[in-house]
Amino acid sequence: MTKFREMGQSQLAALALQASPEPLLMVDPFADLVVEANPAACRLLGLAPGGDTRFSALHPGQMPALIVFTQAALAKGFWWTRNLTPRSAEGRAVRLEYAGTRIDTAEGPLMLVGLTDLDERRRRDTDADAQFYMQGGIAEWQRVARFFRDLERENQLILRAVGEGIYGVNAEGTTTFVNPAAERMLGWSAEELVGTDMHATVHHHHADGSLYPQGDCPIYAAFRDGAVHQVANEVFWRRDGRPLWVEYTSTPIRDRGEVVGAVVVFRDIGQRREAEERLRAAHDEVDALHKRLELENAYLQEEIRREGNHRGIIGTSAQIQTILRQVELVAPTDASVLITGESGTGKELIARAIHQASDRSARPLIRVNCAAIPRELFESEFFGHSRGAFTGALRDRIGRFELAGGGTIFLDEVGEIPLDLQGKLLRVLQEGQFERVGEARTRAVDVRVIAATNRDLEAEVKRGRFRRDLFFRLNVFPIHSVPLRERPEDIPLLALHFLDRPGRKAGAGKLTLSQGDVRRLCRYDWPGNVRELENVIERGVILARDGRLRLDLPGDGTPKVEVATAPLGEAAPILTEEDRRARDEASLVGALRAAGGKVSGPGGAAERLGIKPTTLASRLKTLGIRPTAYRVRG
Numbered sequence: 001m002t003k004f005r006e007m008g009q010s011q012l013a014a015l016a017l018q019a020s021p022e023p024l025l026m027v028d029p030f031a032d033l034v035v036e037a038n039p040a041a042c043r044l045l046g047l048a049p050g051g052d053t054r055f056s057a058l059h060p061g062q063m064p065a066l067i068v069f070t071q072a073a074l075a076k077g078f079w080w081t082r083n084l085t086p087r088s089a090e091g092r093a094v095r096l097e098y099a100g101t102r103i104d105t106a107e108g109p110l111m112l113v114g115l116t117d118l119d120e121r122r123r124r125d126t127d128a129d130a131q132f133y134m135q136g137g138i139a140e141w142q143r144v145a146r147f148f149r150d151l152e153r154e155n156q157l158i159l160r161a162v163g164e165g166i167y168g169v170n171a172e173g174t175t176t177f178v179n180p181a182a183e184r185m186l187g188w189s190a191e192e193l194v195g196t197d198m199h200a201t202v203h204h205h206h207a208d209g210s211l212y213p214q215g216d217c218p219i220y221a222a223f224r225d226g227a228v229h230q231v232a233n234e235v236f237w238r239r240d241g242r243p244l245w246v247e248y249t250s251t252p253i254r255d256r257g258e259v260v261g262a263v264v265v266f267r268d269i270g271q272r273r274e275a276e277e278r279l280r281a282a283h284d285e286v287d288a289l290h291k292r293l294e295l296e297n298a299y300l301q302e303e304i305r306r307e308g309n310h311r312g313i314i315g316t317s318a319q320i321q322t323i324l325r326q327v328e329l330v331a332p333t334d335a336s337v338l339i340t341g342e343s344g345t346g347k348e349l350i351a352r353a354i355h356q357a358s359d360r361s362a363r364p365l366i367r368v369n370c371a372a373i374p375r376e377l378f379e380s381e382f383f384g385h386s387r388g389a390f391t392g393a394l395r396d397r398i399g400r401f402e403l404a405g406g407g408t409i410f411l412d413e414v415g416e417i418p419l420d421l422q423g424k425l426l427r428v429l430q431e432g433q434f435e436r437v438g439e440a441r442t443r444a445v446d447v448r449v450i451a452a453t454n455r456d457l458e459a460e461v462k463r464g465r466f467r468r469d470l471f472f473r474l475n476v477f478p479i480h481s482v483p484l485r486e487r488p489e490d491i492p493l494l495a496l497h498f499l500d501r502p503g504r505k506a507g508a509g510k511l512t513l514s515q516g517d518v519r520r521l522c523r524y525d526w527p528g529n530v531r532e533l534e535n536v537i538e539r540g541v542i543l544a545r546d547g548r549l550r551l552d553l554p555g556d557g558t559p560k561v562e563v564a565t566a567p568l569g570e571a572a573p574i575l576t577e578e579d580r581r582a583r584d585e586a587s588l589v590g591a592l593r594a595a596g597g598k599v600s601g602p603g604g605a606a607e608r609l610g611i612k613p614t615t616l617a618s619r620l621k622t623l624g625i626r627p628t629a630y631r632v633r634g
C-alpha cells in the first residue's frame with residue numbers, strides 16, 4: 001500500500017476518475033465548460049476526450065433547469081436532480097439522475113457531476129432482489145409459495161362454505177370455475193362443466209320448453225354491457241334433465257377496466273315456489289269453497305222459500321195458518337211478542353220462527369227458562385255480575401241480555417220472574433240499559449224480546465203478581481199457540497213429520513202410519529199437546545216390530561174428535577176467500593199425506609175428505625198437485 005501512496009493523491013484521483021464505471025464530469029460552472037469527462041461519460045454523451053465542450057450545449061433547451069441545478073449545487077455544496085436529459089451518444093433519451101458536488105480550488109469553484117443511469121439502476125435492483133431470494137434459498141421460496149397456497153385455500157373454503165351456487169364464465173362464455181354448491185344443485189361435477197359453454201349446458205331452454213337463445217341470456221349480457229343483471233324466476237337445467245328454479249345475479253368481472261367474464265351467484269327457489277304454489281292453491285280452494293257456499297246458501301234459501309214459510313211449524317189447520325201469518329207479520333219489526341198457550345203447543349218453535357224471519361237472524365236467539373232460575377240468581381243471570389259481587393262470583397260473568405246483543409232474547413215462562421226483578425226487566429226493555437250486579441257502570445244493549453207463558457198473565461196482573469206496565473210492554477204483539485185438541489186435522493201431518501224425522505234408527509224409515517193408527521191418534525185428547533204426540537211416535541218407533549209401528553196411547557179407545565168433521569167452534573177465525581182456498585189446498589194435501597198418496601179406495605184421500613175420487617182428482621189437477629209426491633215408502 002505504501003508504494004501506491006508515493007504515487008501522490010492527484011495521480012490516484014486521476015486514475016479513479018478514469019476507471020470509474022459511473023460517468024463523471026468536472027464542470028467549470030462559471031465558464032460553462034466541461035473541463036474533464038471520464039471515459040464512461042464520453043461514451044454516454046459522445047464526447048471527444050480532451051475537447052472542450054460547453055455544459056449547456058449538452059442540454060439544449062434546458063437552460064432554466066441547468067441553472068437551478070448548478071446554483072443549488074454551488075450554494076449547498078451538493079444537489080441532485082432528475083430534471084435534466086442530456087444529448088446522448090446514440091441520440092436516444094436517457095433517464096439520468098444528476099448529482100453535483102461543489103469542489104473549491106485556488107482557481108475558483110468547480111462542480112463534479114455524477115450521472116446515474118436510472119433504467120440501469122432498476123435492472124440492478126431487480127437483480128439484487130432475485131439474488132436476495134436466491135441467497136435466502138429454498139426456505140424463502142417455500143414461504144412465498146405457502147402464502148399463495150393459503151390464499152387459494154381460503155378462497156376455496158369461502159367458495160365451498162357458501163350455500164349459493166357460484167360459477168364463473170370468461171368473455172367467450174366458457175365456464176372457468178364452479179363451486180360445490182353449484183355442483184350439488186345442478187348435478188354436474190366441476191370437471192364436467194369447466195371448459196364448456198355454460199349457457200348451452202344448463203340454460204338452453206326456458207321453463208316452458210321454448211329455446212333460450214344465448215343472445216337473450218342476461219349472464220352473457222353482463223359482459224357485453226358491463227352491468228349487474230338480477231333475474232328472479234328462471235330455470236337452470238340439471239344433469240338429469242329436471243328443471244331447477246333459480247334466482248341469480250350475474251356480475252361482470254373486470255381486469256384493468258376491461259370486462260373479461262362474469263361471476264354468477266344463484267339460489268334454489270324450488271321450495272319457495274312450492275310454498276307459494278300451495279298458498280295460491282289454498283286461496284283458490286277457499287275462493288271455490290266460498291263460491292260453492294254462496295251457491296249452496298242461495299240454493300238453501302230457495303229451498304226454504306219453496307218449502308213455504310212455515311219454518312218448521314207443521315200444520316194445515318186454520319189456526320196454524322193464522323199463527324204463520326202473524327209470524328211473518330211481526331218478524332221484520334222489533335216489537336216485543338208475547339206467546340201464550342199450553343205447554344208443548346209449540347211456543348218456542350214460534351219464537352224461533354220469528355227470530356229466523358227477522359233481520360236479527362244472523363245474531364243468536366238466547367233462551368232463558370225463567371222457571372229454572374233460582375230466585376237469588378235472577379239478576380245475575382239476566383244482567384251478569386262482576387267478580388266478587390257476591391259469594392261464589394269468582395270472575396266477571398256476562399248476562400243473557402248482553403249475550404243476546406244484536407239478536408233476540410226468548411224469555412220462556414216469563415210469568416215466573418220475581419216481582420222485584422220485573423222493574424229492572426222493564427227498564428232494559430224501555431231504555432236498553434242495565435248494570436251488571438256489583439258494578440256501577442251502566443251498559444247499553446240492543447235486544448229484541450220474545451216472551452212466552454202458559455199462565456194467564458192478565459189474571460196474574462190482577463192478582464198483583466205481575467207488573468201491569470211490564471205486561472203491556474211485553475204484550476205489544478200477542479200470539480196464541482193453539483192446543484192440539486183444537487186443531488185435530490194437524491195430527492196426521494205432525495205424526496208423519498215425527499215419523500220421517502232424519503236420524504231415525506236404522507230401518508225405521510220403512511215404518512208407515514196405518515189408517516187405524518191415524519184414527520187412534522185423532523181420537524186421543526192430547527193433554528200434553530204436540531210434545532206428547534212427538535213422544536208417542538218416538539215410543540212407537542222404538543216398540544215397532546216387523547215394520548209395524550206400535551202406538552201406545554194412555555186411555556186409548558174413547559173417540560174424541562173426527563178429523564174430517566172436526567168443528568172449528570165458534571171461536572173460528574174469519575177467513576178471506578184467499579184464506580179459504582189456501583185452507584182447502586192444505587186440507588187436500590193433508591189428506592193425501594195421511595193416505596200416503598192414495599186417492600181412491602178405502603183409506604184413500606177421497607174417502608178421508610168425504611168426496612168422490614173423481615171430484616178429488618179434478619181438484620188436484622186444477623191445483624197442480626201430484627198425489628204420487630205423497631206416496632209413502634214401503
Ligand SMILES: Nc1ncnc2c1ncn2[C@@H]1O[C@H](COP(=O)(O)OP(=O)(O)OP(=O)(O)O)[C@@H](O)[C@H]1O
Nearest residue numbers: 312313314315342343344345346347348349530531
Ligand atoms: N206445529 C208444530 N210443528 C212441528 N213441531 C211442533 C209443532 N208444535 C210443537 N212442535 C214440537 O213439539 C215440541 C214442543 O214444542 P215447544 O217446545 O215449542 O212447545 P212450548 O209451547 O214452548 O212448550 P213449553 O211451554 O213446555 O216450553 C217441540 O219438539 C216442537 O218442535
